[in-house]
Amino acid sequence: MTKAFNWLLPHPILTLLLAVVWTLLQNSVSAGMVVFGVILGIIIPLMTAAWWPDRPQGFRLGKMINYSLIVMWDILVANIEVAKIVLFVPVADLKPAWIIIPLDLKEPEAITILAGTITLTPGTVSADLSDKGHSLLVHVLHTDDPDAEVATIKSRYEARLKEIFV
Amino acid sequence: MIETIGLVCVGILLLIGAGFALVGAIGLLKLPDSMTRLHAPTKVGTVGIGALLLASMIHAWVLGAGSFHEVLIMAFLFVTAPISANFLAKTNMHKNACDTPPKPPRDDTWSTYAVPAHDGALTQKMDDKPAAKG
Numbered sequence: 001m002t003k004a005f006n007w008l009l010p011h012p013i014l015t016l017l018l019a020v021v022w023t024l025l026q027n028s029v030s031a032g033m034v035v036f037g038v039i040l041g042i043i044i045p046l047m048t049a050a051w052w053p054d055r056p057q058g059f060r061l062g063k064m065i066n067y068s069l070i071v072m073w074d075i076l077v078a079n080i081e082v083a084k085i086v087l088f089v090p091v092a093d094l095k096p097a098w099i100i101i102p103l104d105l106k107e108p109e110a111i112t113i114l115a116g117t118i119t120l121t122p123g124t125v126s127a128d129l130s131d132k133g134h135s136l137l138v139h140v141l142h143t144d145d146p147d148a149e150v151a152t153i154k155s156r157y158e159a160r161l162k163e164i165f166v
Numbered sequence: 167m168i169e170t171i172g173l174v175c176v177g178i179l180l181l182i183g184a185g186f187a188l189v190g191a192i193g194l195l196k197l198p199d200s201m202t203r204l205h206a207p208t209k210v211g212t213v214g215i216g217a218l219l220l221a222s223m224i225h226a227w228v229l230g231a232g233s234f235h236e237v238l239i240m241a242f243l244f245v246t247a248p249i250s251a252n253f254l255a256k257t258n259m260h261k262n263a264c265d266t267p268p269k270p271p272r273d274d275t276w277s278t279y280a281v282p283a284h285d286g287a288l289t290q291k292m293d294d295k296p297a298a299k300g
Contacts, residue, residue, distance in 0.1 A: 021241075024234045024235070024237060025238065027233055027234060075213065079186065079212065079213040082193075082205065083186065083210060086189055086190075086192060086196065086197070086206055086210070087189060087192065091198050094202065096201065098265065098267045100268060100270060102271065115248065115252070116245070119248035119251050119252065120212060120247065120248060122205070123205065125204055125252075125255055126248070126255075127255035127256065127258075127259065127267070128255070128256060128259065128267075128277060128278050129277050130270035130272070130273035130274075130275070130277060131273050131275055131277045132272070132274075134272040134273050135270040135271060135272060135273065137276055139205075139255060141202055
Protein backbone atom coordinates (compact mmCIF):
# COMPACT_ATOMS: atom_id res chain seq x y z
CA MET A 1 0.00 0.00 0.00
CA THR A 2 2.76 2.42 0.98
CA LYS A 3 4.70 1.39 -2.10
CA ALA A 4 1.74 2.05 -4.40
CA PHE A 5 1.27 5.41 -2.69
CA ASN A 6 4.91 6.31 -3.19
CA TRP A 7 4.78 5.26 -6.83
CA LEU A 8 1.63 7.24 -7.57
CA LEU A 9 2.65 10.30 -5.55
CA PRO A 10 6.44 10.62 -5.61
CA HIS A 11 6.08 14.19 -4.45
CA PRO A 12 2.78 14.69 -2.57
CA ILE A 13 3.39 18.39 -1.84
CA LEU A 14 4.03 19.15 -5.53
CA THR A 15 0.79 17.30 -6.32
CA LEU A 16 -1.09 19.43 -3.80
CA LEU A 17 0.53 22.62 -5.12
CA LEU A 18 -0.36 21.84 -8.75
CA ALA A 19 -3.96 21.02 -7.81
CA VAL A 20 -4.30 24.28 -5.85
CA VAL A 21 -2.73 26.39 -8.62
CA TRP A 22 -5.02 24.80 -11.21
CA THR A 23 -8.08 25.50 -9.08
CA LEU A 24 -6.98 29.11 -8.50
CA LEU A 25 -6.47 29.56 -12.26
CA GLN A 26 -10.10 28.58 -12.82
CA ASN A 27 -11.12 31.31 -10.36
CA SER A 28 -14.12 29.25 -9.19
CA VAL A 29 -14.31 26.07 -7.17
CA SER A 30 -16.22 23.31 -8.93
CA ALA A 31 -15.85 19.59 -8.28
CA GLY A 32 -14.89 18.80 -11.86
CA MET A 33 -12.07 21.31 -11.94
CA VAL A 34 -10.71 20.17 -8.56
CA VAL A 35 -10.65 16.58 -9.80
CA PHE A 36 -8.91 17.66 -12.99
CA GLY A 37 -6.39 19.61 -10.90
CA VAL A 38 -5.66 16.50 -8.85
CA ILE A 39 -5.23 14.46 -12.05
CA LEU A 40 -2.74 17.05 -13.35
CA GLY A 41 -1.07 17.00 -9.95
CA ILE A 42 -0.53 13.26 -10.25
CA ILE A 43 0.49 13.14 -13.92
CA ILE A 44 2.96 16.05 -14.01
CA PRO A 45 5.24 14.85 -11.15
CA LEU A 46 5.26 11.33 -12.65
CA MET A 47 6.19 12.59 -16.10
CA THR A 48 8.89 14.96 -14.88
CA ALA A 49 10.39 12.59 -12.30
CA ALA A 50 13.20 11.60 -14.69
CA TRP A 51 14.59 15.14 -14.71
CA TRP A 52 14.63 15.42 -10.95
CA PRO A 53 16.71 12.54 -9.64
CA ASP A 54 17.92 13.89 -6.29
CA ARG A 55 14.76 15.42 -4.93
CA PRO A 56 14.96 16.26 -1.21
CA GLN A 57 13.59 13.47 0.93
CA GLY A 58 12.39 15.21 4.07
CA PHE A 59 10.29 18.37 3.88
CA ARG A 60 8.32 19.84 6.77
CA LEU A 61 5.32 21.72 5.42
CA GLY A 62 4.34 23.25 8.78
CA LYS A 63 7.75 24.82 9.29
CA MET A 64 7.74 26.01 5.67
CA ILE A 65 4.45 27.88 6.24
CA ASN A 66 5.91 29.39 9.40
CA TYR A 67 9.02 30.39 7.43
CA SER A 68 6.94 32.01 4.66
CA LEU A 69 5.09 34.14 7.22
CA ILE A 70 8.36 35.31 8.77
CA VAL A 71 9.76 36.14 5.32
CA MET A 72 6.63 38.10 4.35
CA TRP A 73 6.84 40.15 7.55
CA ASP A 74 10.56 40.78 6.92
CA ILE A 75 9.83 41.88 3.35
CA LEU A 76 7.37 44.44 4.69
CA VAL A 77 9.69 45.80 7.40
CA ALA A 78 12.79 45.84 5.21
CA ASN A 79 10.90 47.54 2.37
CA ILE A 80 10.22 50.49 4.64
CA GLU A 81 13.90 50.56 5.62
CA VAL A 82 15.04 50.55 1.99
CA ALA A 83 12.52 53.26 1.16
CA LYS A 84 14.07 55.36 3.94
CA ILE A 85 17.58 54.71 2.60
CA VAL A 86 16.53 55.62 -0.94
CA LEU A 87 14.79 58.81 0.12
CA PHE A 88 16.95 60.15 2.93
CA VAL A 89 20.52 58.82 2.69
CA PRO A 90 22.67 61.01 0.42
CA VAL A 91 24.42 59.09 -2.36
CA ALA A 92 27.86 60.03 -0.98
CA ASP A 93 27.09 58.38 2.39
CA LEU A 94 25.89 55.13 0.84
CA LYS A 95 28.01 52.12 1.86
CA PRO A 96 27.31 49.26 -0.55
CA ALA A 97 29.25 46.06 0.14
CA TRP A 98 29.74 42.50 -1.00
CA ILE A 99 29.24 39.93 1.73
CA ILE A 100 29.96 36.21 1.57
CA ILE A 101 27.72 33.76 3.35
CA PRO A 102 29.34 30.40 4.10
CA LEU A 103 26.64 27.79 3.51
CA ASP A 104 25.80 24.87 5.76
CA LEU A 105 22.91 23.87 3.52
CA LYS A 106 23.58 21.11 0.99
CA GLU A 107 20.34 20.61 -0.95
CA PRO A 108 20.07 22.73 -4.14
CA GLU A 109 16.38 23.33 -3.36
CA ALA A 110 17.18 24.73 0.09
CA ILE A 111 19.96 26.97 -1.29
CA THR A 112 17.58 28.23 -3.98
CA ILE A 113 14.99 29.18 -1.37
CA LEU A 114 17.67 30.90 0.73
CA ALA A 115 18.94 32.87 -2.29
CA GLY A 116 15.40 33.83 -3.25
CA THR A 117 14.65 34.94 0.29
CA ILE A 118 17.77 37.08 0.40
CA THR A 119 16.85 38.77 -2.87
CA LEU A 120 13.22 39.35 -1.85
CA THR A 121 14.20 40.86 1.49
CA PRO A 122 15.04 44.41 0.52
CA GLY A 123 18.57 45.75 0.84
CA THR A 124 20.25 42.51 -0.20
CA VAL A 125 20.58 40.75 -3.59
CA SER A 126 22.10 37.31 -3.89
CA ALA A 127 24.44 37.49 -6.86
CA ASP A 128 26.19 34.15 -7.22
CA LEU A 129 27.11 30.80 -5.76
CA SER A 130 30.71 29.61 -5.56
CA ASP A 131 31.60 26.91 -8.08
CA LYS A 132 31.31 24.02 -5.61
CA GLY A 133 28.35 25.45 -3.75
CA HIS A 134 29.93 26.30 -0.41
CA SER A 135 29.32 30.03 -0.25
CA LEU A 136 26.80 32.56 -1.47
CA LEU A 137 27.79 36.00 -2.77
CA VAL A 138 25.39 38.74 -1.64
CA HIS A 139 25.35 42.45 -2.45
CA VAL A 140 24.16 44.80 0.30
CA LEU A 141 22.84 48.26 -0.52
CA HIS A 142 23.85 50.03 2.67
CA THR A 143 25.53 48.54 5.72
CA ASP A 144 27.80 49.69 8.53
CA ASP A 145 28.61 46.19 9.72
CA PRO A 146 28.82 43.48 7.02
CA ASP A 147 29.55 40.73 9.57
CA ALA A 148 26.30 41.45 11.40
CA GLU A 149 24.39 41.06 8.11
CA VAL A 150 25.95 37.63 7.57
CA ALA A 151 25.10 36.59 11.13
CA THR A 152 21.47 37.75 10.74
CA ILE A 153 20.97 35.85 7.48
CA LYS A 154 22.53 32.70 8.89
CA SER A 155 20.56 32.69 12.14
CA ARG A 156 17.25 34.00 10.84
CA TYR A 157 16.89 32.15 7.53
CA GLU A 158 19.49 29.44 7.10
CA ALA A 159 18.95 27.86 10.52
CA ARG A 160 15.21 27.63 9.81
CA LEU A 161 15.75 26.16 6.34
CA LYS A 162 17.99 23.49 7.86
CA GLU A 163 15.03 22.38 9.95
CA ILE A 164 12.68 22.38 6.93
CA PHE A 165 14.86 20.17 4.73
CA VAL A 166 15.89 17.26 6.90
CA MET B 167 -21.57 49.83 5.21
CA ILE B 168 -19.17 47.01 4.42
CA GLU B 169 -18.88 48.41 0.94
CA THR B 170 -17.73 51.78 2.30
CA ILE B 171 -15.12 50.22 4.60
CA GLY B 172 -13.90 48.03 1.74
CA LEU B 173 -13.56 50.95 -0.63
CA VAL B 174 -11.67 53.00 1.97
CA CYS B 175 -9.27 50.05 2.39
CA VAL B 176 -8.88 49.87 -1.39
CA GLY B 177 -8.08 53.58 -1.53
CA ILE B 178 -5.47 53.35 1.23
CA LEU B 179 -3.83 50.30 -0.35
CA LEU B 180 -3.71 52.01 -3.75
CA LEU B 181 -1.96 55.00 -2.17
CA ILE B 182 0.55 52.75 -0.37
CA GLY B 183 1.26 50.80 -3.56
CA ALA B 184 1.67 53.94 -5.64
CA GLY B 185 3.91 55.45 -2.96
CA PHE B 186 6.25 52.47 -2.98
CA ALA B 187 6.34 52.42 -6.77
CA LEU B 188 7.31 56.09 -6.68
CA VAL B 189 10.11 55.39 -4.19
CA GLY B 190 11.36 52.62 -6.50
CA ALA B 191 11.44 55.05 -9.43
CA ILE B 192 13.26 57.69 -7.33
CA GLY B 193 15.80 55.06 -6.31
CA LEU B 194 16.36 54.14 -9.94
CA LEU B 195 17.16 57.79 -10.73
CA LYS B 196 19.14 58.61 -7.62
CA LEU B 197 21.39 55.62 -6.91
CA PRO B 198 24.87 55.89 -8.45
CA ASP B 199 25.74 52.58 -10.20
CA SER B 200 24.00 49.61 -11.74
CA MET B 201 24.55 47.31 -8.78
CA THR B 202 22.92 49.64 -6.23
CA ARG B 203 20.23 50.59 -8.74
CA LEU B 204 19.28 46.93 -8.78
CA HIS B 205 18.06 47.25 -5.19
CA ALA B 206 15.46 49.97 -5.60
CA PRO B 207 12.96 48.64 -8.14
CA THR B 208 13.20 44.91 -7.36
CA LYS B 209 12.66 45.46 -3.67
CA VAL B 210 10.24 48.27 -3.36
CA GLY B 211 8.34 46.62 -6.19
CA THR B 212 7.38 43.64 -4.06
CA VAL B 213 5.42 45.65 -1.50
CA GLY B 214 4.19 48.18 -4.05
CA ILE B 215 2.75 45.55 -6.35
CA GLY B 216 1.57 43.53 -3.35
CA ALA B 217 -0.48 46.45 -2.08
CA LEU B 218 -1.96 47.12 -5.53
CA LEU B 219 -2.93 43.46 -5.96
CA LEU B 220 -4.47 43.38 -2.48
CA ALA B 221 -6.49 46.46 -3.40
CA SER B 222 -7.68 44.72 -6.56
CA MET B 223 -8.66 41.64 -4.57
CA ILE B 224 -10.60 43.55 -1.90
CA HIS B 225 -12.34 45.55 -4.63
CA ALA B 226 -13.43 42.37 -6.38
CA TRP B 227 -14.67 40.76 -3.16
CA VAL B 228 -16.58 43.83 -1.98
CA LEU B 229 -18.33 44.16 -5.33
CA GLY B 230 -19.34 40.51 -5.24
CA ALA B 231 -17.15 38.95 -7.93
CA GLY B 232 -14.45 37.40 -5.78
CA SER B 233 -11.16 36.61 -7.45
CA PHE B 234 -8.10 34.62 -6.45
CA HIS B 235 -5.95 35.38 -9.49
CA GLU B 236 -4.10 38.07 -7.56
CA VAL B 237 -2.73 35.42 -5.18
CA LEU B 238 -1.30 33.58 -8.17
CA ILE B 239 0.21 36.76 -9.65
CA MET B 240 1.85 37.44 -6.29
CA ALA B 241 3.18 33.89 -5.98
CA PHE B 242 4.65 33.82 -9.50
CA LEU B 243 6.14 37.28 -9.01
CA PHE B 244 7.85 36.15 -5.81
CA VAL B 245 9.26 33.12 -7.59
CA THR B 246 10.51 34.93 -10.70
CA ALA B 247 11.72 38.31 -9.35
CA PRO B 248 14.84 36.92 -7.60
CA ILE B 249 15.89 35.14 -10.79
CA SER B 250 15.92 38.28 -12.93
CA ALA B 251 17.74 40.16 -10.16
CA ASN B 252 20.26 37.33 -10.05
CA PHE B 253 20.88 37.52 -13.82
CA LEU B 254 21.31 41.30 -13.68
CA ALA B 255 23.82 40.94 -10.84
CA LYS B 256 25.82 38.36 -12.79
CA THR B 257 25.82 40.57 -15.89
CA ASN B 258 27.18 43.41 -13.76
CA MET B 259 29.93 41.15 -12.46
CA HIS B 260 30.96 40.21 -16.00
CA LYS B 261 30.88 43.78 -17.29
CA ASN B 262 32.93 44.99 -14.30
CA ALA B 263 30.17 47.50 -13.62
CA CYS B 264 30.69 47.06 -9.88
CA ASP B 265 33.46 46.49 -7.37
CA THR B 266 35.14 43.15 -7.99
CA PRO B 267 33.61 40.71 -5.50
CA PRO B 268 35.99 39.07 -2.99
CA LYS B 269 37.06 35.48 -3.63
CA PRO B 270 35.00 32.76 -1.98
CA PRO B 271 36.79 31.38 1.10
CA ARG B 272 36.43 27.64 0.42
CA ASP B 273 36.07 27.16 -3.33
CA ASP B 274 38.05 28.32 -6.36
CA THR B 275 35.85 31.00 -7.84
CA TRP B 276 32.27 32.20 -8.29
CA SER B 277 30.35 29.90 -10.55
CA THR B 278 29.59 32.58 -13.12
CA TYR B 279 33.36 32.95 -13.71
CA ALA B 280 33.92 29.20 -13.89
CA VAL B 281 33.72 28.52 -17.62
CA PRO B 282 33.97 24.97 -19.02
CA ALA B 283 37.00 24.63 -21.33
CA HIS B 284 34.99 24.13 -24.53
CA ASP B 285 33.13 27.41 -23.91
CA GLY B 286 36.37 29.35 -23.47
CA ALA B 287 36.54 30.78 -27.00
CA LEU B 288 33.04 32.22 -26.71
CA THR B 289 33.65 34.15 -23.49
CA GLN B 290 37.04 35.29 -24.77
CA LYS B 291 35.26 37.15 -27.53
CA MET B 292 32.89 38.80 -25.05
CA ASP B 293 35.69 39.84 -22.70
CA ASP B 294 37.68 41.45 -25.55
CA LYS B 295 35.07 44.14 -25.96
CA PRO B 296 35.98 47.20 -23.90
CA ALA B 297 34.00 47.17 -20.67
CA ALA B 298 31.51 50.02 -20.61
CA LYS B 299 32.17 51.68 -17.30
CA GLY B 300 30.43 54.50 -15.47
